[in-house]
Amino acid sequence: MNAQAFPDLDALREAGKAGLARALARLERSFGQDEAAALLDAADASPKGEVLGLTGPPGVGKSTLTGALVRAFRAKGATVGVIAVDPSSSRSGGALLGDRARIPSDPEDRGIFIRSYAARDRLGGLSDLAFGATVLMRALYDRVIVETVGVGQSEADVALVGDTIVLAVQPASGDALQFIKAGVMELPDVVAVTKADLGQPAKRARDDLEGALSLTGAGEPGWEPPVALVSSETGEGLDVLMSHLSAHSAFVREGGRRERRRTAQSEARLEAALRGLFGAEGLRAGRPLLAEAAGGPFAREAHVARLLRERLNGAA
Structure with missing residues (x-):
């Protein structure tokens, strides 16, 4: 690969993980320039996969859930790219890499690629570089998971990139009420209550969220966001969550909705x-x-x- 030029998409598909890592590193240096824009526009015009945006409050277990979803998609034969948006270092501005460290992957598996990006100063949670990397990886992988740094009242950028938005909530956290106040319940296509192995508190959280979703009128016409109980540690409920994701994928492909x-x-x-x-x-x-x-x-x-x-x- 020419160190001074971006490869085309066909070359990137053949270059493997190392080639994509080089291209993304160059993208960081030249984002906003004509050559980078040409590559990203080519990727934008040739989407291969679907993007799953995963958001939720800090500590809810997004990275653990991301790891579980990666394994589930790979078990189905799908290639997976992951954009892990980490908190920014106050000194360097770079990603602290805490989330990426919690997403297990096999470095020899050519079907998985994980990249960390700092949230930087974007209140919405995703930097321009993260957006560009998502578009590029969408052209190369069957599934791209974008895991945000943590949802808040202004962190809604994930809705600008995901074909399916998953909101992760933990039991006994009081998040349902806070999310109604913040307007976050307008975002998700699917809701996952993590730590389902806690039992009754998880079921109460599911019931609270289902009530919150009905009050806010979440979802687009023809789709009511389902709530799944999931334990990333034991795998409980992961098949139900995957079923909801598959159903929403089918829904957005109908009648040109995704486009x-x-x-x-x-x-x-x-x-x-x-x-x-x-x-x-x-x-x-x-x-x-x-x-x-x-x-x-x-x-x-x-x-x-x-x-x-x-x-x-x-x-x-």
Whole structure:
């Protein structure tokens, strides 16, 4: 692989885990430039797999659940990419790698690839690099799992990238009420109550969540988010959760739902990226430019960002 150029998608598919790791490292250095945008737009136009967004409060067991899902998907013969969004180091800004360390994987298994990214300063929980890596991995793997750093009142970026959103909740935590207050119950397509081996507290949490979902009117027309009791340690309920995920995958593939969802996500991500770079005023100035820009979403973002920077430099 040429160290100065990105490979095309076909070359990346043949390059294996080491080749993808090199491409992602280069992407970190050149995100927003034309060459990186060209690769990401090619990946965006050639999606192979589906993206599962996994979110929930810190300590709920998202990484353990991610590991269980990876094993379950691999047992079905699916290749899996994982984006583990970690807290940012206050000193370097990089990922602390705590989540990745808890996701077991076989380094010899070419069907699994795990990458950690720092949340950085994105309140929504996913950096632009994590978005780009997800789009690229979606073109290479059957399943991509995006595990967020931890849901809160503003951490809803996972809804901009997932075909299916799973909200993980632990028993006896009081999360159901907090999530109603935060509007988080509008996000999930499937809810997983972790630590099902606790028994009655887990069942109470399931009942509370089912009530919360009915009150908030969660889910899109034709789909009511189911709640599964899961123990990642014992495997209890994992088959039920996998069944719910399969059912939602089938649902979003019907009648062009997935394509419409991805188009809406792409436009929302573009606006979020410009808002992050230039603020609310910059986003307002960038909207008409986005409407006029040609090409894929990442090329449009790079083009509009250049125009806005030129305006700022001219006004300085």
